[in-house]
Amino acid sequence: MTPAKGLIVVSNRLPVVLSRNEDGWGITTGAGGLVSAMAPVLRDRGGTWVGWTGASGEHEAESLLGEFSREAGYSLKPVRLEKEDVADFYYGFANEVIWPLFHDFQSLCNFFPKYWKSYLRVNELYARAVMDSGDPEAYVWVHDYHLMHVGEMLKSMGSRRRAGFFLHIPFPPMDNYLKLPWRRRLLSALLEYDLVGFQTYRDRRNFMQSVQVLLPHVKPQGRGPVIELLLDGRKVRLGAFPISIDYRSFVRTARSPAVSGRVNELKSAMDGRRMLLAVDRLDYSKGITFRLEAFREALEKYPGLRGNVTLMQIMVPSRQEVPRYNALKQEIERLVGEINGLFSRPGWNPVQYQYRSLGREELVAYYRAASMAIVTPLRDGMNLVAKEYCACNVNRRGVLLLSEFAGAAAQLQNGAVLVNPFDREGMAQSIKEALDMPAEEARRRMDRMRDVIRKNDIFRWVDMFLLAAFSRHLDDFPPTYA
Numbered sequence: 001m002t003p004a005k006g007l008i009v010v011s012n013r014l015p016v017v018l019s020r021n022e023d024g025w026g027i028t029t030g031a032g033g034l035v036s037a038m039a040p041v042l043r044d045r046g047g048t049w050v051g052w053t054g055a056s057g058e059h060e061a062e063s064l065l066g067e068f069s070r071e072a073g074y075s076l077k078p079v080r081l082e083k084e085d086v087a088d089f090y091y092g093f094a095n096e097v098i099w100p101l102f103h104d105f106q107s108l109c110n111f112f113p114k115y116w117k118s119y120l121r122v123n124e125l126y127a128r129a130v131m132d133s134g135d136p137e138a139y140v141w142v143h144d145y146h147l148m149h150v151g152e153m154l155k156s157m158g159s160r161r162r163a164g165f166f167l168h169i170p171f172p173p174m175d176n177y178l179k180l181p182w183r184r185r186l187l188s189a190l191l192e193y194d195l196v197g198f199q200t201y202r203d204r205r206n207f208m209q210s211v212q213v214l215l216p217h218v219k220p221q222g223r224g225p226v227i228e229l230l231l232d233g234r235k236v237r238l239g240a241f242p243i244s245i246d247y248r249s250f251v252r253t254a255r256s257p258a259v260s261g262r263v264n265e266l267k268s269a270m271d272g273r274r275m276l277l278a279v280d281r282l283d284y285s286k287g288i289t290f291r292l293e294a295f296r297e298a299l300e301k302y303p304g305l306r307g308n309v310t311l312m313q314i315m316v317p318s319r320q321e322v323p324r325y326n327a328l329k330q331e332i333e334r335l336v337g338e339i340n341g342l343f344s345r346p347g348w349n350p351v352q353y354q355y356r357s358l359g360r361e362e363l364v365a366y367y368r369a370a371s372m373a374i375v376t377p378l379r380d381g382m383n384l385v386a387k388e389y390c391a392c393n394v395n396r397r398g399v400l401l402l403s404e405f406a407g408a409a410a411q412l413q414n415g416a417v418l419v420n421p422f423d424r425e426g427m428a429q430s431i432k433e434a435l436d437m438p439a440e441e442a443r444r445r446m447d448r449m450r451d452v453i454r455k456n457d458i459f460r461w462v463d464m465f466l467l468a469a470f471s472r473h474l475d476d477f478p479p480t481y482a
């Protein structure tokens, strides 16, 4: 189900990466699932992707965007951010206010008024770019927490386009949300969209509780994945749409000869030891230090693990200009050093740590080589690493240890070993139990999870959102994502 008209996708970043080397600028397609899901829809319907190139002062690279658009079959419309806005809007409001607040880290928030002003200014720039994007009939689909005001601004600019918004991160419980100095304005802005999508029912429930406190005249109607709110004679839909991955493409990559060869190399480098794999962006919401502490606890408590398992912690650099991220990196490196200092012996380090992003085939090879994935964020909108690990587990021998605070837990609870990432002892015990799990049970659990992800892939996610945006009646809405 796609809209009858064209589509304008708006996200903080464009789906491309511009990089500079000694020969000048280069452009590559971004790696995320959103790109692979949206590209075919944009190509079919004709459309535009509005976003930031990720750097300031790269004007000379913009001719590359035109070339990319011609090949991709849809247009890219760059939004230019000056250095000051990158600091106050992106690092400031998005990543020092909304990100920590929505992930339940309110003590890390810096509620500076200049951040809020910059956020409004930049949202206006994005809205202006949408207004300049031709097609007045196109449906506007805005993504994520950086751009919650774009819908309201479009209206104030006289746009009559329909617009929907999807929040990729969690929506916090009411008591946390109420701490935001601009809480009412933000909530009202979100309700200017025709459809607001969340990852899970829990996020939508949290949102509704804040609406009921701050805007008590707004009345909800209906139940199920999509409900409606009545406000000032207008209907706004709210839905739960768990994002996913391109399942089939991951399975294909996992089965490719190149990856199989690499899996053999990784396994022989492990020398018969079992690999416990953790892959995260370097972010405090991912619970990396909590996981390391739990692993240390497991090594202390179960000496049989020593020499037989290795925690492979892969950490992808992220938001390096936010001070908290740098401090966290040091904390993690200290902890890795401490654990290795305590338990290493000739030929074995309990933790292997890589601080870089891996190419897709290399990542898939790690997924396949690992006996277990430990995905234990303290809070996460969805967590696609959990889904990618299952998709790539073509031999169905792996076990997924998953935080109950990841959005993915709602769909994968029948197959994953769920853990509370704050409970160090409980997590240590779960690691041990998961390692001892009989192969038959591991396979049964993995089959269940793969089944859910195969049926609810990224393409279904796009379809569900657009169906909710365009169907006349909510009765035709499919009831389940399990």
Ligand code: G6P
Pocket: 013, 144, 145, 168, 169, 318, 319
């Ligand atoms: C999360 C957010 C995305 C964001 C990504 C990477 O997944 O939901 O919107 O793009 O992190 O973060 P960055 O700040 O590098 O864009």
